[in-house]
Amino acid sequence: MLLRLKWDFSFAATMSNNAPRSPVDLLILGAGWTSTFLIPLCLHDGVSYAATSRAGRDDTIQFEFDPHSEDVQPFRALPDAQSILIVFPIKVKGASERLVRLYRETHPASLNTIFIQLGSTGIWDGGPTVRDATHRVPSDLWIDRHSPFDATNDRANAEIELLALSPEAPTTVLNLCGLWGGQRIPKNWISRVAPTKDALKNKGSIHMIHGEDVARAVLAVHRQPAKATGQRWLLTDGRVYDWWDIASAWGSAGVQPRWVRELMTEEGVRALPRDAEKLGRAMDSREFWNTFELEPVRGRLE
Template identity: 55%
Template sequence: MPVELLILGAGWTSTFLFPLCQQHRLSFAATTRSGHNSTIKFHFDQNSDDSEPFKVLPDAKTVLITFPITARGGSQKLIRLYKSTRADDLNPAFIQLGATSIWGGLRRHKDGPNPKVITPAENKWYDRHSSYNSNERSDAEDELLALSLETPTTVLDLAGLYGGNRTMKRWVGKVAPTKEILRNKGSIHMIHGIDVARAIIAIHKDFSKAVGQRWLLTDGRVYDWWDLASAWGSGPGDAANSNLGPDAEDCGPQAAWVRELMRETGVRALPRSNETLGRALDSREFWETFRITPLKGRMEE
């Protein structure tokens, strides 16, 4: 049966997207490699031109691609094979999920006499129009966006995901197991799963605003790893403190390390300024364009 939304790859995001589709009365179908939990068994082979696997997929108004495409020509191939197994008058729209990590960090120059030169990005504000890293994944996203003249396409690059069984408190001990590692930790950007789902549905309902665009999605905040480590520590439930009992008051050494680092570096209060944290991501344009606001505007878990 035709559906409004086809989800290629029913992973963690689907735990928020499924109930929201039902709430909005949007028909949907989803795929997994195994076909478990009433999903459609499907696997996209980036190196194959066989359209047979696509024939089991339903017609859809919007197709959401949750897995990364990395092969040259892969994005074009997925769209071509899906559309080749549809009626000629069906022209679905495609959303590719990506990652905000393409902004900041190391950057490979696409243009110029030496395109292989890699330089660190500046510590500054980045929005969706800022220059970004060139890698296999972002190149495939560029390829998808280039198809937008004939097929509606868009890319939604997500910050760190949390919510449900993803609790950031559990990660402090893994991210900052020593004081020296914590010293070098700066900014972190996050988005709750429910707001990812809301963003996807907002695009689906008003795709004309998204065609050919790459979006940057965060909850609108720049978090400071020192601030989080100071507030949470590694936690009694963290692997770093597995020897502690469930009622232990000791949440690890991170809070003390933060106080020492603040004294050593002259930081008077938390969170630190953006100039100290490093890159800062500005996602305002997405929320303003689609006239919605994050339900989870501050990470508290």
Template identity: 50%
Template sequence: MTMTTTVVSKPSEVDILILGAGWTSTFLIPLLQVQDTKYAATTTTGRDGTYKFKFEVDESHKDLEQYEILPATKTLLITFPLKGKHESAHPVNSYMKAHSNSAVNVIQLGSSGIFTIPGQEMWVTRKSKYDTTNARAQAEDELIGMGGAVLNLSGLWGGARQPKNWIDRVAATKEQLASKTSLHMIHGLDVARSIIAVHKNFSKAKGQRWLLTDTIVYDWWALILGFSGQLDEENKNTERENSQIKWIGELMNEQEVKALPRSMEQLGRCYDVREFWTTFGLMPIRGRLC
């Protein structure tokens, strides 16, 4: 999916202000347009009619001017990664100060990677232990403490991001392939739907962290085997394709895996994200990697 039109006007007030019109916005903006939701977006260059904005932590607030030119909004969506303490407070406080301390709901897009810790339980939920020393987790915790909502997204795919094109990188050797177990993904369209749902029902999300996938636990081996017929045309690498298929067969015999996909116990860390979809009355609509 691509943007159907660009942001050509600069309204004084919007429903959603997107700080960082990157990959996510290519799915979010068309959906906002279809739903006739007022929005504005920023880029570092101000391209395509967006607002020019470059995030920096300036304790002296000398960068307040770039916040002042942004429109008033009900929801502030921060798509770029914030890292460490104070990085979340700065854009939120700066925006509020520039707009006469107007209340604003804030959504931050985070990563599910913070839940990758030694000794993690097999089934991981949004309330599971996470790496509190992780710089992104620290920024997210700060935002949550300020009443914001964090969406910890799993692997993003859609558009130019196609999992079948990652195989040579993640499974270049048999040893590397042997270490590949579970994979969790979410399509850009479902990310966009989730953002809008949180925007419309922010009271349900306020001050909380949400873990988000398409509800499917993928098996890397099963995926690679399933993609094998497409790799020749896409990657022009028949030799690697044949090697990977051969390795999967060998590994199944070595590890006594009778069939694919492997069981949840064999795959290890698995994400249980039912709470998000149930709370906001949605289900993902792009739950197949193709």
């Protein structure tokens, strides 16, 4: 299990915004939830880092990406880095290319830097993190990183644009499923996800990945960029969860568990979790873990 360490922004990579920037191994554009797992892992593994935020809070570098601007000045505040993690979504046409180009123009020593974009598996199924998805892409029961996705989605198009820059500018995309860990506690979602029996009836599968495994995936790409360049990856913890199973275990006493029991009788479900055919969607993320010779360390929800 990942050694839990308090954030230490006295680390050499996080200097004051007016000081010269020392080169770092990893630059995190957009410190937030992901950073609460990634920064401790960097500290534990001896990976130097810098992180940005819009306000420059907690000694991060003040940086805000304007997807429409050609101004290079904001990029001059950033350090040279071997890898750059783009945490925030990009949805504007041309913006992915612009971000990479402006960084490379202002950092000629970092022309081999790999840009890692965090994306969402919602591009395959119209999930909640892809708000402008208008339809679910027809697909087989099982979805993997090679499956067709909604290419009309702005976020997906920005990712396509980013990947097209490879191999001249190394790029990759990590499409993440449901994120949990820290303040994201699955047990707290049941009343919102299943406020009524009808709402619960329509719930099928859910796929999850813990923040610790997201962090491990990012550093795996950082250490072996040649394996990732030009590739889109789908990341889950390797399991298909059943909302009925989760609601039965964690729902309010006498409410969701009772609804699950009634639904199992009505739908002829003998035991939980339901099989993939009844759940209606299953995601296969084996290729990433096999390629980088890793296993998720935080399987199963807690």
